Amino acid sequence: MHYFQYRNNELYCEKKKVIDIAKEFGTPLYLYSYRTITEHFDKIKRAFSCLDPLICYSVKANSNLTILKILVERGAGLDIVSGGELFRARLVKCPPKRIVYASVGKTEKEIKEAIDYGILLFNVESLPELVRINKLAKSLNKKVDVALRFNPDISSSTHRYIVTGKKETKFGMDIDSIKHIFSSWDNYSSINLKGLHIHIGSQITQAEPFIRAIKRVKNIMDELAKDGIYLDYLNIGGGLGIVYSEEKPQSAQDFADKVLPLLKGMNFKLILEPGRFIVGNAGILVTKVIYIKDTPIKRFIIVDAAMNDLIRPALYGAFHRIEPLRKRADVFEKKLSDIVGPVCESGDFLGKDRELNVKEGDYLVVFGAGAYGFSMSSNYNSRPRAREVLVKGNRTYLIRERETYQDLVRKERIVSI
Amino acid sequence: MHYFQYRNNELYCEKKKVIDIAKEFGTPLYLYSYRTITEHFDKIKRAFSCLDPLICYSVKANSNLTILKILVERGAGLDIVSGGELFRARLVKCPPKRIVYASVGKTEKEIKEAIDYGILLFNVESLPELVRINKLAKSLNKKVDVALRFNPDISSSTHRYIVTGKKETKFGMDIDSIKHIFSSWDNYSSINLKGLHIHIGSQITQAEPFIRAIKRVKNIMDELAKDGIYLDYLNIGGGLGIVYSEEKPQSAQDFADKVLPLLKGMNFKLILEPGRFIVGNAGILVTKVIYIKDTPIKRFIIVDAAMNDLIRPALYGAFHRIEPLRKRADVFEKKLSDIVGPVCESGDFLGKDRELNVKEGDYLVVFGAGAYGFSMSSNYNSRPRAREVLVKGNRTYLIRERETYQDLVRKERIVSI
Numbered sequence: 001m002h003y004f005q006y007r008n009n010e011l012y013c014e015k016k017k018v019i020d021i022a023k024e025f026g027t028p029l030y031l032y033s034y035r036t037i038t039e040h041f042d043k044i045k046r047a048f049s050c051l052d053p054l055i056c057y058s059v060k061a062n063s064n065l066t067i068l069k070i071l072v073e074r075g076a077g078l079d080i081v082s083g084g085e086l087f088r089a090r091l092v093k094c095p096p097k098r099i100v101y102a103s104v105g106k107t108e109k110e111i112k113e114a115i116d117y118g119i120l121l122f123n124v125e126s127l128p129e130l131v132r133i134n135k136l137a138k139s140l141n142k143k144v145d146v147a148l149r150f151n152p153d154i155s156s157s158t159h160r161y162i163v164t165g166k167k168e169t170k171f172g173m174d175i176d177s178i179k180h181i182f183s184s185w186d187n188y189s190s191i192n193l194k195g196l197h198i199h200i201g202s203q204i205t206q207a208e209p210f211i212r213a214i215k216r217v218k219n220i221m222d223e224l225a226k227d228g229i230y231l232d233y234l235n236i237g238g239g240l241g242i243v244y245s246e247e248k249p250q251s252a253q254d255f256a257d258k259v260l261p262l263l264k265g266m267n268f269k270l271i272l273e274p275g276r277f278i279v280g281n282a283g284i285l286v287t288k289v290i291y292i293k294d295t296p297i298k299r300f301i302i303v304d305a306a307m308n309d310l311i312r313p314a315l316y317g318a319f320h321r322i323e324p325l326r327k328r329a330d331v332f333e334k335k336l337s338d339i340v341g342p343v344c345e346s347g348d349f350l351g352k353d354r355e356l357n358v359k360e361g362d363y364l365v366v367f368g369a370g371a372y373g374f375s376m377s378s379n380y381n382s383r384p385r386a387r388e389v390l391v392k393g394n395r396t397y398l399i400r401e402r403e404t405y406q407d408l409v410r411k412e413r414i415v416s417i
Numbered sequence: 418m419h420y421f422q423y424r425n426n427e428l429y430c431e432k433k434k435v436i437d438i439a440k441e442f443g444t445p446l447y448l449y450s451y452r453t454i455t456e457h458f459d460k461i462k463r464a465f466s467c468l469d470p471l472i473c474y475s476v477k478a479n480s481n482l483t484i485l486k487i488l489v490e491r492g493a494g495l496d497i498v499s500g501g502e503l504f505r506a507r508l509v510k511c512p513p514k515r516i517v518y519a520s521v522g523k524t525e526k527e528i529k530e531a532i533d534y535g536i537l538l539f540n541v542e543s544l545p546e547l548v549r550i551n552k553l554a555k556s557l558n559k560k561v562d563v564a565l566r567f568n569p570d571i572s573s574s575t576h577r578y579i580v581t582g583k584k585e586t587k588f589g590m591d592i593d594s595i596k597h598i599f600s601s602w603d604n605y606s607s608i609n610l611k612g613l614h615i616h617i618g619s620q621i622t623q624a625e626p627f628i629r630a631i632k633r634v635k636n637i638m639d640e641l642a643k644d645g646i647y648l649d650y651l652n653i654g655g656g657l658g659i660v661y662s663e664e665k666p667q668s669a670q671d672f673a674d675k676v677l678p679l680l681k682g683m684n685f686k687l688i689l690e691p692g693r694f695i696v697g698n699a700g701i702l703v704t705k706v707i708y709i710k711d712t713p714i715k716r717f718i719i720v721d722a723a724m725n726d727l728i729r730p731a732l733y734g735a736f737h738r739i740e741p742l743r744k745r746a747d748v749f750e751k752k753l754s755d756i757v758g759p760v761c762e763s764g765d766f767l768g769k770d771r772e773l774n775v776k777e778g779d780y781l782v783v784f785g786a787g788a789y790g791f792s793m794s795s796n797y798n799s800r801p802r803a804r805e806v807l808v809k810g811n812r813t814y815l816i817r818e819r820e821t822y823q824d825l826v827r828k829e830r831i832v833s834i
Contacts, residue, residue, distance in 0.1 A: 034834060060761060060798050066832045081761045084799030087822035092831065103798075105707045105719045105759025126710040126719075128777065151712075161731065161764030170710065170717045170757045177712075202762070290522045293543040293587065295568075295594075300587045302522045302543075314578065315732055315764065340587045342522025344477060344498045345619070347578030347732065348587075360545065378795035381477050381520075382501030385828075392834055401828040405504040411802075411818040414509065415483045417451060417809055 002281040003033040004367065009327035011365055013284070015394040019325050022286045022363050025387050026402065028305035029286040030374050034392035036282035037067060037370075040252075041074055044274055047256035051263060051270045054120075056100050058238050058275025059085045061371040064388055066399040067279065068092045077120070079238070079273040083110035090117060100235060100271060102149060102197065104129075104170050111136050115144055121233060121271075122146045123197040125172055130181065130188060137190035147195035147235055148178050152216040156201045156209040156239070159316045165200025165213060172198070175220065182224065193229075195268070196220060199237030202276060205249040207258045210236070214262050221266070234263070235271035242280040244368045245319045252277070276371035283370020285310055285386075286325065287350075289362045290342070299337040301356060303364060306341025307348040308380040310366065310373050314347040322351045325363035333357065339364065343381045374400075382408055419453040419698040421784065426744035428782055430701070432811040436742050439703045439780050442804050443819065445722035446703040447791050451809035453699035454484065454787075457669075458491055461691055464673035468680065468687045471537075473517050475655050475692025476502045478788040481805055483816040484696065485509045494537070496655070496690040500527035507534060517652060517688060519566060519614065521546075521587050528553050532561055538650060538688075539563045540614040542589055547598065547605060554607035564612035564652055565595050569633040573618045573626040573656070576733045582617025582630060589615070592637065599641065612650030612685070613637060619693060622658035622666040624675045631679050638683070651680070652688035659697040661785045662736045669694070693788040700787020702727055702803075703742065704767075706779045707759070716754040718773060720781060723758025724765040725797040727783065727790050731764040739768045742780035750774065756781065760798045791817075799825055 003014045011018045013033050022029060044055055056077035059068065063085060068078065069092040077098030078089045089099055101114050102123035111133055114122065124130045124146045137144040151172030154165045164171045173181075178196075185193065200213050214236055221231060236259070241249040250258075263270060287305035294300075312318035322339055339351040350366055358364065377385050384403035389396055420431045428435045430450050439446060461472055473494035476485065480502060485495065486509040494515030495506045506516055518531050519540035528550055531539065541547050541563045554561040568589030571582045581588045590598075595613075602610060617630050631653055638648060653676070658666040667675075680687060704722035711717075729735035739756050756768040767783055775781065794802050801820035806813055 063799050065826060065829045066834070069831055070834060082759065082798050082800055084796070084801060084822055084825050088799060088826065091826065103759050103761060104710065104717070104757070105721065105723070107707055107721060107759075126708055128708040128710065132708075162762050164761070164763060167712065167714050169763045170719065170755070171761075171763075174713055290524055291543055291545040291549075293521065293545065295584065296591055297584050300521070302587065304522065304524060306522070311728075311732075315728075338587070340521070342499065342520050342524075344520060344581070344588075345579050346581060346586045346588075375799075376795055376797045378793055379501070380793045381499050382480050382505060382792075383499055384501060388829075390832070390834070397830075397832045397834060399830055399832055401830070403828060405501055407828070408501050409482060409505065409508065411820060411824070412482045412805075413814075413816055413818070414486055415807070415814045415816055417483070417487060417807070417814065 001039065002036040004284055006327065009329065011325045013391040016391050016396060018286060018365065019363060021389060021396055022325065025389050025398065027286055027288040027363065028309050028386040030283055030369065030386050030388040031286055032067065032283045032370060032390045034070065034390055037070060037279060038074060040278040040282065041071055041076060043252040044272060044277065047252040048270065048272065050260065053270035053272050054098060055272050055274065056098065057278060058273050059088060060375060061275030062279040062283065063088055063375050064399055065092055066390060066397065083113050086113055086117065096120065102199065108132065108136060112140065115140055115142055120145065121194060123149045123235065125149045127177060127181065134188045134190050143190055143192060145192045145194045147197040147233055148173060148181060149197040150178055150217050150220065152198055152200065152213040154200050154209050154213045156204045158201050158203045161316060162202040165198065178220065182229065195231045195233030195235060197235040197237065199239065199273065201239050203241045204239045205241035205247050207250050207255055211258060214259060218262060231268055233269050233271055235273065238273035238275050238277065240274055240277040242276055242368065245321065280371035281368055283373060285366040285369040285373060287364050287366065289358055289360055289364065292360055299335045301337045301339045301358060303339060303341060303350065305350065306343040306383065308343060308378045308383045309386050310350060310369055311376050312372055313350055320351060320369065321367040322354055323365055324356065324358050325365050328357050379408055384408060418456065420450040421701055423744065426746065428742045430808040433808050433813060435703060435782065436780060438806060438813055439742065442806050442815065444703055444705040444780065445726050445803040447700055447786065447803050447805040448703055449484065449700045449787060449807045451487065451807055454487060454696060455491060457695040457699065458488055458493060460669040461689060464669040465687065465689065467677065470687035470689050471515060472689050472691065473515065474695060475690050476505060477792060478692030479696040479700065480505055480792050481816055482509055483807060483814065500530050503530055503534065513537065519616065525549065525553060529557065532557055532559055537562065538611060540566045540652065542566050544594060544598065551605045551607050560607055560609060562609045562611045564614040564650055565590060565598060566614040567595055567634050567637065569615055569617065569630040571617050571626050571630045573621045575618050575620045578733060579619040582615065595637065599646065612648045612652060614652040614654065616654030616656065616690065618656050620658045621656045622664050624667050624672055628675060631676060635679060648685055650686050650688055652690065655690035655692050657691055657694040659693055659785065662738065697788035698785055700790060702783040702786040702790060704781050704783065706775055706777055706781065709777055716752045718754045718756045718775060720756060720758060720767065722767065723760040723800065725760060725795045725800045726803050727767060727786055728793050729789055730767055737768060737786065738784040739771055740782055741773065741775050742782050745774050796825055801825060
């Protein structure tokens with residue numbers, strides 16, 4: 001469910017006509033719906049309410065500060081993966097005890113920053129990382145709480161680049177490594193082992209891989225309990241899929257209905273890390289048609305957004321629904337078209353073989369661009385990055401300025417050699 | 418040929434030990450060799466000297482201002498693809514009559530900026546673009562010089578994303594469209610038709626596709642000459658391949674030896690657009706090992722550079738040679754390893770199944786990172802972008818500052834909703 005809907009062939013974001021926003025703020029433009037973001041968050045919260053979980057929004061999906069602030073003020077925690085994301089969490093005043101930190105490559109500087117802020121948990125991905133956190137905690141005279149990330153070796157049907165729960169991936173630790181750490185716990189005097197963490201991937205539309213992973217991690221917790229070790233936290237990660245095309249993803253309630261029976265009666269705090277589920281369908285990319293180019297082979301709709309703005313089609317072969325902002329009544333010609341940007345490579349496309357009825361100067365909307373859209377954007381071809389605007393009801397809020405040419409070179413120096 | 422060479426198991430960039438530079442400037446770090454850049458440029462210039470061509474360096478490959486300045490001062494022109502790249506060209510004082518501008522998606526604003534600066538040629542990619550340039554030139558009371566980009570429908574063995582000379586791609590125009598434009602030239606009163614342009618792709622290691630494309634464009638020029646139309650420019654684009662792994666690309670001289678016989682005696686200025694050929698092997702990415710993570714399946718060498726710094730492995734499946742900066746004499750263990758970054762997805766890798774002998778804290782070098790390295794980098798996972806440093810002889814020059822956390826959010830606004 002999201003609040004980008006057509007009325008009389010005009011796309012609205014909540015109560016605003018998107019075309020008015022596009023004209024006011026220019027294109028390419030990322031546009032987000034406040035109500036969609038908050039309802040998605042509320043749905044997860046409600047579905048799992050009987051366990052009162054900590055819902056840590058996955059910052060990497062969309063790290064815009066205003067979006068973080070909205071979620072934090074609504075009670076969300078944050079799932080961070082870098083010092084830069086910790087910096088963002090601090091800027092929006094996220095309480096430290098609502099922050100969990102995963103990443104296979106936490107540097108000393110980043111670990112120290114996170115210890116300094118007093119985050120809830122490090123999600124530890126390897127033995128050498130654990131050793132380093134222990135050493136740094138000791139040097140800072142702190143006792144640090146961690147969860148171990150368990151790699152449950154579970155396949156899930158998603159793009160190979162976003163599978164993270166298979167043993168061939170760099171993420172987490174296998175069961176033997178985890179047992180070894182428990183059995184040698186005395187070596188880590190500056191660490192409290194507080195929980196286990198799993199995260200098996202992203203854009204997973206079925207419950208079954210989650211169920212299998214949760215059963216595996218639960219088995220470990222049961223074994224530990226037999227040894228008298230009781231953990232305070234179980235973090236079951238994120239990865240809930242959304243609708244890009246014809247997917248039929250589970251709802252938050254479906255997911256909860258299947259997962260909750262596995263968790264009831266257990267004596268720990270549940271942590272969830274949704275990202276795409278909250279923001280994926282809460283954002284669109286609005287773009288303007290620069291040229292319609294007909295060739296003997298096909299039609300190219302050349303737009304002012306490109307792979308530097310949205311790399312998902314090129315990088316993951318991702319499908320995004322693309323429609324005109326204003327559906328024309330005067331059907332002049334529907335033609336199978338590739339929607340491409342101005343970047344000088346063939347990988348620069350937003351969609352292929354779509355049937356669209358548009359003219360030069362028309363606006364198009366790329367749906368499902370709220371997650372891994374702006375956050376992955378670049379300045380390739382020296383293109384300034386897009387504006388970001390948020391809509392609530394009939395109000396618009398500029399939440400990120402468009403970059404200027406000057407911004408492109410801000411960090412550069414023209415040196416005489 | 419490039420000036421990154423091992424002496425006594427230590428990597429040098431020209432006369433500087435790279436490890437000293439890495440320690441001084443930190444990692445991840447893009448490092449360029451002045452001598453490699455300029456020699457590559459000189460090689461092309463020399464190989465084609467009998468025609469005295471205009472060599473327009475392709476800015477998108479690496480758009481750092483100091484690198485542009487070095488090349489412009491050496492006589493290069495610039496091949497630009499956006500208003501942002503024009504802005505860069507102006508900052509380094511590239512004479513306008515050495516600038517050519519290709520892109521399928523030139524906006525009105527960009528066209529006006531380029532007309533205003535008085536660039537040498539627009540490389541026109543479609544009929545609607547031609548119409549627009551004519552209209553804008555008329556409104557500005559200018560007469561504008563253009564070349565038409567011809568799509569010769571030539572296959573080349575390279576990644577599908579960087580093939581640009583096949584008729585299925587968005588680039589250029591087929592022969593019928595070009596003939597049609599010539600026959601209706603009276604419609605374009607504010608444009609001078611000055612040349613033809615081809616560009617068939619990137620990282621092409623064989624001469625043969627170039628030869629076929631040049632023959633095809635030459636046929637068109639011959640036909641035009643029969644009609645009394647003589648063009649001033651032939652732009653044969655870029656695309657010369659370099660060595661990443663086991664490729665055996667042609668040298669500039671090999672290439673010239675095959676191409677020159679096709680062009681001799683013709684009465685026009687030749688334009689070339691090399692990018693990767695000049696900077697590809699003139700740059701490395703230096704990174705530091707954060708952790709060595711052994712799993713039952715494989716070893717992961719986790720480094721502080723990631724897909725946000727260099728996306729070519731993930732996006733194109735590109736191979737980059739990876740070596741230690743300092744080759745250890747004490748071989749403790751060589752093990753097949755994946756070299757991965759801290760970014761939270763499985764697509765974040767720099768190399769797979771490499772045999773390396775390294776420890777935590779060691780430095781690694783990723784070769785061939787000078788082209789489409791920094792220019793495609795992003796802030797994904799809220800990672801500040803790397804520093805860029807240039808070496809000439811035994812001197813180092815900081816040519817781009819490392820981004821700070823503050824830079825990540827510079828354009829954002831924390832709005833109270």
